[in-house]
Amino acid sequence: MPHADVFEPWKDPKAEPLIRFRNVTKRFGDFTAIDDLTIDIYEREFFALLGPSGCGKTTIMRMLAGFETPTEGVIELGGRDIANVPPNLRPVNMMFQSYALFPHLSVYDNIAFGLKRSDMPKSEIAGRVEEMLRLTRLEKFAKRKPHMISGGQRQRVALARSLAKAPKLLLLDEPLGALDKKLREETQFELMDIQETTGTTFVIVTHDQEEAMTVASRVAVMDHGKIKQVDTPANIYEAPNSVYVADFIGDVNLIRGTAENLGGGSYRIDVGEDSRAIDVSECDAEIATGTPVTFAIRPEKILVTKEPPEDRANALEGTIIDIGYLGNLSTYHVELPGGQMVKAAMTNSSRISRRAFTWEDKVWLSFRASAGVVLTE
Numbered sequence: 001m002p003h004a005d006v007f008e009p010w011k012d013p014k015a016e017p018l019i020r021f022r023n024v025t026k027r028f029g030d031f032t033a034i035d036d037l038t039i040d041i042y043e044r045e046f047f048a049l050l051g052p053s054g055c056g057k058t059t060i061m062r063m064l065a066g067f068e069t070p071t072e073g074v075i076e077l078g079g080r081d082i083a084n085v086p087p088n089l090r091p092v093n094m095m096f097q098s099y100a101l102f103p104h105l106s107v108y109d110n111i112a113f114g115l116k117r118s119d120m121p122k123s124e125i126a127g128r129v130e131e132m133l134r135l136t137r138l139e140k141f142a143k144r145k146p147h148m149i150s151g152g153q154r155q156r157v158a159l160a161r162s163l164a165k166a167p168k169l170l171l172l173d174e175p176l177g178a179l180d181k182k183l184r185e186e187t188q189f190e191l192m193d194i195q196e197t198t199g200t201t202f203v204i205v206t207h208d209q210e211e212a213m214t215v216a217s218r219v220a221v222m223d224h225g226k227i228k229q230v231d232t233p234a235n236i237y238e239a240p241n242s243v244y245v246a247d248f249i250g251d252v253n254l255i256r257g258t259a260e261n262l263g264g265g266s267y268r269i270d271v272g273e274d275s276r277a278i279d280v281s282e283c284d285a286e287i288a289t290g291t292p293v294t295f296a297i298r299p300e301k302i303l304v305t306k307e308p309p310e311d312r313a314n315a316l317e318g319t320i321i322d323i324g325y326l327g328n329l330s331t332y333h334v335e336l337p338g339g340q341m342v343k344a345a346m347t348n349s350s351r352i353s354r355r356a357f358t359w360e361d362k363v364w365l366s367f368r369a370s371a372g373v374v375l376t377e
Contacts, residue, residue, distance in 0.1 A: 007217060009042040016079070018043040018168065018201050019064070024073035026059055026225075033059040035225040037073070043168075046195050046202045048212035051222030051248075057205045061171050064203065065094045078168065091168040097177045099158035101146040108133070108142040111161045118165055132160035135194060152183045156190070163198055172204040176211060188214045209249050213237065221245050237298075242377040246296040253302075253342050255295040259287045259374065267374055269295050272338045279313045281369035287376060297372030299345035304332050304357060305364050313369035318342065320361045332357065334365055 009015040017040035026034040034056045041047045049057035062068040063075060066087030074081055082090060101110050111132050115125045133139045136156040141149050146157065155175065162170055175191075176184045192215050195202045206212050212219045213233040220230045221244075229236060229245045240246035243254060255278070257271035267287065269278040278295055287293060308315040321341070322333035325348075332344045344365055357363060 007044070009045070010040065010218065015042060017041060018045075018078060019203075020074070020076040021060075022074045022076070024063070024070045024075060026056075026063065026068060027071045032225055034063075034070075037225075037227065039220065039227060039230065041201065041203065043201055044199050046192065046204070046215055046217045048216035048219045049203065049205045049222060050207070050209065050212040050219050052207060055222040056225040057222050058173065061094070061173060061203065061205050064169065065092055065171055066090050092171065093162045093165065093167040093169075094171040094173065095158050095162045095175055097174040099146075099154050101154060101157055101161075103146055106143050106145060107138055107149065107157050110146070110157055111164055114161060115164055120165075128164055132164050135163070135197060136160045151179055152187055155179065155187060159191070159194065163194070163200060166198075167200065169201045169203065172202060174206055175204065176206075176208075184211070185214075191215055213249070221248060223248075239373060240296065240375070243294050243296070243375050244377075246294075246373070246375065251299050251343060251345070253297050253299065255297070255340060255342070257293060257295060259289065259291045259293045261287060261289045266369070267293075269293060269374065271295070271340070275336050275338050275340065276314075276316055278316075278372075279369045280372065280374055281313070283374050285374060285376065287374060291376060294375045295372050296375055297367060299331060299343045300329075301367050301371040302342070302344035303366045304334070304344050304346055305366065306356075306361075308364045309366045312366040315364050315366040316342070317362065317364055320357055320359055320363055323357070323359065332363075334363060 019041040021037050021039045024034055024037045025032065049060055051057050059068060063070060066085065069083060075083065077090065102113065105113065108129060112125055112129045115128060133142055136159060138153065138156055138160065141153060146154055176187055179187060188211060204215065216233060218230055219233055219236050221228045221236065223244055229241045236245065237249055240249065246252045247254060255271055257269040260268040260270065262268060265281060265283045267280045267283055269280060271278060280295065303309065316336055318334040318336045320332055321335050324331040329345050329347050334342050334344060336342060342365055
């Protein structure tokens with residue numbers, strides 16, 4: 001069976017971005033919300049702006065929507081500088097966390113509201129509303145008022161209304177924040193399906209790492225008005241470019257030490273007199289011997305055993321201090337001789353089994369030389 005074409009326009013030098021930020025800075029008085037931002041977002045992307053509160057992600061979205069203007073720099077949409085284009089004349093729509101539905105209007109009329117005030121011929125409005133109802137699977141609820149449907153259904157009404165005018169760009173500001181965890185997870189996949197069906201470019205603002213990793217084609221991790229890394233979710237997780245990104249995305253162990261360059265992308269990390277050195281292979285960065293570094297390794301890459309395994313490059317002895325049972329996996333907090341705490345995660349593959357390890361057990365933590373990354377920032 002042939003593979004589907006991989007969607008990676010950012011790797012194509014001939015691809016023209018839909019959105020271009022060029023050296024954009026936004027200040028509010030003495031406070032710099034966005035600091036010299038340059039980034040491209042492509043047509044049909046599902047692009048996530050991810051970061052803690054106050055990092056600037058909502059300011060980026062508000063500038064795209066036309067609610068804020070850059071202090072410096074240029075924002076282009078479809079090759080056009082949009083600095084002087086008012087919000088109502090931009091081919092952009094925004095969906096807010098509150099959904100902002102009209103409580104006195106039916107689902108049908110909520111979706112039709114913007115179309116009736118647009119230049120769309122009246123004869124085409126009903127067909128477009130029906131199309132949006134089918135897209136969001138709301139046909140059975142067309143006559144109901146917002147208070148008569150669930151939170152997830154209200155979210156879909158807001159999405160249908162936002163897409164009804166076929167914007168080039170849809171901005172989603174924490175769109176799933178009001179939903180409970182299980183419904184939020186289900187809705188993430190619905191969002192992805194709708195985005196793929198319509199071909200609309202989505203830009204989502206979220207502080208939920210799992211959400212960004214699930215829905216996005218690329219993720220921009222932000223901190224204090226700057227983008228720290230832009231890449232696919234897999235690369236952000238497996239190959240972070242800094243300690244900040246590694247620490248912000250998921251669980252990670254950060255072990256500080258000094259690098260010894262062995263050549264060919266291999267390094268030995270000296271982590272102190274009380275612990276064995278860590279061997280690392282397949283490292284893309286060129287790091288000089290003697291450089292202080294941080295070795296980052298995810299908990300699920302680490303194996304916990306009673307005896308040191310023979311088939312792994314690295315084995316560190318320690319003592320189990322804490323155990324967390326999470327259903328699908330168990331996490332072990334293991335203290336190394338030098339005091340460094342390392343977290344390992346192992347799948348609970350058997351339905352019922354006696355725990356192999358308990359508190360205060362002496363165990364070995366082992367991992368392959370290619371399991372982690374060496375970071376200098």
